[in-house]
Amino acid sequence: MHLRGNRSRRPEKSPEGAETMSIRLAVVTDIHYSGGPNRRNPGRKGAYGALLLKRFLKLLEIEGWPDAVIAAGDLIDPAMAGDRAAIGRLNELGALLREVPVPVIAIPGNHDLPPAAFYECIPKPPEYIEIKRTRIIPFLDPERPGWNAERLPEELAKFDRARSGFDGQLVALQHVPVFPAGTGNSPYGYRNRDEIIAKMHATGCVLSISGHHHAGSEPFFDGKATFLCAPALCESPFSFARIELDDNGTVRYETDSFRLPDGFEWFDRHTHTPYAYCGENMDFEAEKELMEMFNLAGCDVTEHSGQLYFTKRGFFGFDWFFNGLREPYAVNRLPDFLAYCRCFGDERFRAGFEVDITRKCEPVMTTALRENAAALIGGIHHLDPNCPPGELGELHLRMIEAYGRAGIPVLAHPLRILRKRGIDPEPYFDRIIALLKTYRMAAEVNFHHNSAHPEFTRRALAAGVKLSFGSDAHHLSDFGFLQPHIRLLRSLGFDGDWHDILY
Structure with a gap:
């Protein structure tokens, strides 16, 4: 992660003891969502555009939504006249953006459809949007030769209209970079750059946000x-930006990326396959490319044990929980699952299982399953509905101990089922951790449904319990998505060797 900050303006008047108010923005740009690989530019991974946007939005949800999300153009690539597939891709991105619970400000870039068609697919912002006494102005500027742009008089007039009767801050948003002469490293810019900057100064616009230049440029x-x-x-390291603007003009800027840091072999210890009834689009061939993109060394393929021996209806009806495994099995999908892993995987994929557990605290595991497991994790997905609420926590502990006695080395999503049943997990933290220590089990850090609990993770780490980073991916957008795990550990003050704490 790269942190950059600068102070753009000091307040002319600051009331005694007054606190500054800040606006937080998350910026994504140049997704270039395409219908397939880019043969001319293989480093541009636009085929994964929707996946990357979905991952970006998931990260914002985990962190806590900013005040607004900005999409600064070139959402798709390419977009020719009458390209109905391009319209479909743009609609797909629009559907994701419409689910965002904070304002979304999206503008077209030079690769997108013309504005009228673009905004049939993407939520259209107003002429300016006011958030916390800051008005953000989206500009729609025509392209000029050399992938440059020009701001026409009717667009320049937006500055004056946004300033009229308003004494807060203005922010300009456009696709092509705006930088003063001799600054920035972008080869692209505006024909009438000086005119734009003069208008910014005249109207008190304190921040200009752009995209288009894929490498990005340091703030000036x-x-x-x-x-x-x-x-x-769309290009490695698959970056995005966070901006915080104080009402005194101070700008704090950081970039982050979805490529995992160098210097360590990262493994995703909890992933699923097309054999998961709850799966969406998992696919080994795509995962191989994502490993390269995201600097992932490998993954544990941990399919639900109950889903290999029960029908979909039986599994979601909790037959495995109430009745356990009995021969003849309702189905036996284990051979097909193992064949899939052999045929389509390679040495980076360790075939294994997420072992379910019955109401009698018996792991749902056959001899054949155990003998073919290169990786095992235990995942508690149900608690007895007939168990009195006050006893559910004790049942949860007994299940963890059963996993330990069975030699299962990792407890998946340690607190999820308690939260699902409305039980405060904190009174059980120390007892769960004690069981993990006794049986030398690792505690999984998992953000699939609930965010990992910082205090539980801190106590487990302090007790010497190993941690396991798992995405619990049922959709490719989660595969190898370990940034939340890393950020959590950094927030807890960990700055040591990952080998010392990870399973």
């Missing part, structure tokens, strides 16, 4: 305004 402060260009999502 010219004494009155800050100019920045966010990096592209």
